[in-house]
Amino acid sequence: MMRSRRIDTVTNTAQAGVVNERVSSQDHTSPPYGPDCYFNRELSWLAFNRRVLAEACNRDYPLLERLRFLSISGSNLDEFIMVRVAGLAGQVKRGIEEPSVDGMTPLQQMANIRDELDHLEKRQQEIWEDLRDELADNGITLLTREKLAAEPSRWLKAYVRDHILPVITPQAIDPAHPFPFVANQGMGLLFSLTRKSDGLDLIEMILIPPGLPRFVAIPQDLANGKCIFIAVEQMICRYAELLFPGFHLKGHGLFRVLRDSDIEIEEEAEDLVRYFRTAIQRRRRGEVIQLKLETDFDPDAEAVLHEQLDLDHAIVARTHGHIDFSGLADLIDIDAPSLKFEAYNPRYPERIMEHDGDCFAAIREKDIIIQHPYESFEVVVDFLMQAANDPDVVAVKQTLYRAGSQSPIISALIAAAEAGKSVTAVVELKARFDEEQNIQWASQLERAGVQVIYGFVDWKTHAKVSMVIRREGDAYRTYCHFGTGNYHPINARIYTDLSFFTADPAAGRDAARLFNFVTGYVEPNRTELLTFSPTGLREKLYERIEREIANAQESRPAAIWAQMNSLTDRDLIAQLYRASAAGVRINLVVRGICCLKPEVPGLSENISVKSIIGRFLEHSRIFAFANGAAMPHRRAWVAISSADGMSRNLNRRVEVLVPLRNRTVHDQVLEQVMLANLLDTEQSWRLLPDGSYERESTEERSFNLHRYFMNNPSLSGRGGALETGVDVPRLSLPKGSGTDEQP
Missing domain, CATH: 3.30.870.10 (Endonuclease Chain A)
Known part of the structure; x- marks a missing residue:
């Protein structure tokens, strides 16, 4: 049996104490930034998913790629509910009122999240209706319930009989039959029935097995060469008489369940492998966080779900449309190259x-x-x-x-x-x-x-x-x-x-x-080049920020450029506010969550934040500091990292920060990768002081980060030229980036 070595609680606590002491010693007498100086983490994440969803409307993308963004927005939202909303629901249930960085209690956050979820899911439905029409115009049809009800195809009935009925199991819901377990992300159908022989009313449940295809394609010879798909639940409802002979169908409804999917680690866990095997099983049976229902769900059947699923703290959402947007990913695999991005084959590094x-x-x-x-x-x-x-x-x-x-x-x-x-x-x-x-x-x-x-x-x-x-x-x-x-x-x-x-x-x-x-557990007493968290990465970033503040105060060039996935750590944001107040110009590329408020007079007027959403998911972490250099390629301090600007990365994870000392590599990362992120307009969103995002304007200059790197030599090659006509690798940074050069 695999066994993890037991971690002594005293030793582990002592290590955490060393880290916490070191972090607190780096307070730098930060001014007190109150809750109104930060955005809410959860609402910022939902704003990110709005940007993802907006790409489903981007007509510069092929049709199936737009459908992919809609599907991604659905899977993102599922994970958010299973983890973040579940955590808040647990706090509300336990009566915890500790405010978030922006001052909201868990209950207040839940209220705001519910409103935003409603907005997002309505927008998903609107976009899906538009995409479904466009798909039909391009020969790809997903039959609606109404169209399927009028479909007499023998093939459909035979498919249900031969491929679906053997797999599904109807179960009566009554005192003689225990209520079946509905797995996380599980979907099911509830039928309200009346037996024709004696008028007995009955409720039956059918859980849709994950092994069934989400959508079934009608053979093209029967579909006149078109791509016609049917959702598996629609096929079950269409041929319910095969399941329930002798019954009159009064009503039915589709539902989907999301459960708490986080795993909490217990310090006394002696065998981590055994613990996680058990915890994974518990996660599948976690508390219900969201129940999604069709709008016309049968009231009697809905009452059964409320009684059996313990929905006291769950979000019950009703929809008059598609119920599982993440599942739309299955439609993207069809053979339709003209409706997808042109295939891209990565280059093998020239240096190798x-x-x-x-x-x-x-x-x-x-x-x-x-x-x-x-x-x-x-x-x-x-x-x-x-x-x-x-x-x-x-x-x-x-x-x-x-x-x-x-x-x-x-x-x-x-x-x-x-x-x-x-x-x-x-x-x-x-x-x-x-x-x-x-x-x-x-x-x-x-x-x-x-x-x-x-x-x-x-x-x-x-x-x-x-x-x-x-x-x-x-x-x-x-x-x-x-x-x-x-x-x-x-x-x-x-x-x-x-x-x-x-x-x-x-x-x-x-x-x-x-x-x-x-x-x-041998904590190094020193390092020569690398910096680790949780034992020093935060301090290294603070040290570099302090140098920029000192440079600004001494009228030397002072600037910070960074790319990361998320920025949520209150104390790191406070240090950036301090730098902005000192005159340090800060340009941040933060794809996802950002709790920092940019461009606020008296707080962050020297900080700009943008988010890039496109064909590829921006995941690099880069931290660069001008270091008193008049031109960034001469003396800037540049590092890459596995860490984002989140408390978990700086306090509770083992991460590494790697300074780039080789001049060629240094320049490539700063003057190609970082600069291209700053120059991008076609895929960029600017974060405004009120927390909303607006697309970058392409009127004066249009530049696409992803297209540039797809069409130009690799970093390990021999360089190239930006589409704007500016040669690389000696690139200047955009106006307002804290340097003397302009593109």
């Missing part, structure tokens, strides 16, 4: 090819920065496969947060262990919704001889690090990979992330200290 595919030789020559998905994630896989096959490699160490269901990274680690290398894998069991997959990977790795470590109970290991130790002559050299994203080959084709390869001895020694910290 110049060395005949020898990753170690290329890294040994010079540090390399790779940008996914424009450059292939295969280079990361090849780095580890080369380590597995190289007789001079003696050890491999790897962090794994999310690796996907089919992972070549896992295969490479297994191959390395089977080849006799010493292989250590830090597998994070607490990666939300990937816990079960990670337990499976851990089992496979252990069977192959990999030393599997699960890290801390309280802290997630979120750092993205690979170490390869290779014997070269009479010495050992360490090759490292540091990433802003996960070792997930599927996500790497969709998410924009940075991969940094280096053989810098200082980076190698610090990476070893990081692994020792996670595997043996």
Whole structure:
């Protein structure tokens, strides 16, 4: 049996105390910024999902890609309800009234969230109706209930009889039959029936098994060559007489359930693997957080659901339309290339090819920065496969947060262990919704001889690090990979992330200290290059902000540029407010949640925030500081990180911040990646002081970040030119970015 090493509570508490003491010592006498200086985290997230949903209306995108954005907005909303709303509902249930950073109690937040959910879901329905009409105009039809009711097709009836009826199980709801369990994200149908023979009234439930297809396609020879789809629940309702012979159907209704899906970790958990296996089962049976019903749901059947599902603190939502937008993803897989983005094949890094595919030789020559998905994630896989096959490699160490269901990274680690290398894998069991997959990977790795470590109970290991130790002559050299994203080959084709390869001895020694910290709780008393959280990353960012404040006060150039997924930490935001008040120009690219209020006179007039939403999901984390430089490419301090600007990243996760000292890599990240984010107009939204977002104007200049990197040489190649005509890599930053140069 796999067992995690028990973490002594005293030791763990002591470590947390050291971190908390260190954080509190960095207060910098911040002025008291009250609740009116921050946006609410939950409402900011919902604003992000509104931007995602807006892309479903973007007519610059092919039709099925717009449908994809609608589906993504649905799956995003599901997760938000299962995790964030569930957490607030739990606080309300326990009577907790502690306010959020913006001053709202959990009950007040829930009221605001309910209103916003109603708005979002109504907007989803409106967009779906428009998209459904456009799909029909393009030969793709999803039959409505009305059209299906008039459909006499023998094929449909035969399909229901042969493929659906054997799988589903109708169950009477009465004292003799216990109410069936409805799984998280489960859908079901309730039928109100009257027996013809004696007039007996009955309610029957049919749960729709997840193994059934969400939509069924009518064969094209019967559909006159068109693509015609039917939702499986509509087919069941259409042919209910096959299920209930001898009954009169009075009414029916479709429902869907979302449950609390968060997992709380108990400090006394002695065996993390066993604990998570049990917790995953509990999550499937978590408290109901949302019940979604069709508008015309039968009242008697609805009363049964209210009685049986314990809906005291649940959101009951009614809809006169589609009930599960995340499921629309199944329609996108149809063969219709003209309705999708043109296929894009990532480039393989030129620097590696110049060395005949020898990753170690290329890294040994010079540090390399790779940008996914424009450059292939295969280079990361090849780095580890080369380590597995190289007789001079003696050890491999790897962090794994999310690796996907089919992972070549896992295969490479297994191959390395089977080849006799010493292989250590830090597998994070607490990666939300990937816990079960990670337990499976851990089992496979252990069977192959990999030393599997699960890290801390309280802290997630979120750092993205690979170490390869290779014997070269009479010495050992360490090759490292540091990433802003996960070792997930599927996500790497969709998410924009940075991969940094280096053989810098200082980076190698610090990476070893990081692994020792996670595997043996040996907190390093110093590092040479890298900075970790929760033991120092916050302090490093504060230190760099303080330098910019000092530069501004001494009339030297002072600016901060950063890209991240979310910015919610109150104290970090306070430091940025201080910098703005001192005259530091701050440009932030925050894709998702942002609790900072920008462009507010007297508070943040020197801070601008934008969000980029497009074909690829912006996921890179970059922190750059002008460092007194008149031109940013000369002396700016630039780092990449696995951490966002959230309290969890700075206080409760093991993260890594990697300064870029190689001049070429430094300039590529600052003057290509960071600058392109700032220049983008076509996919950018500007955050306004009132918390709303508006699209960037393209009247004066139009620039598309994703199109630029898709059509120009890779970072590891030989450069190129921006579509605006400005040469790279010597790019200036946009007006108002805190530098003397303008584009």
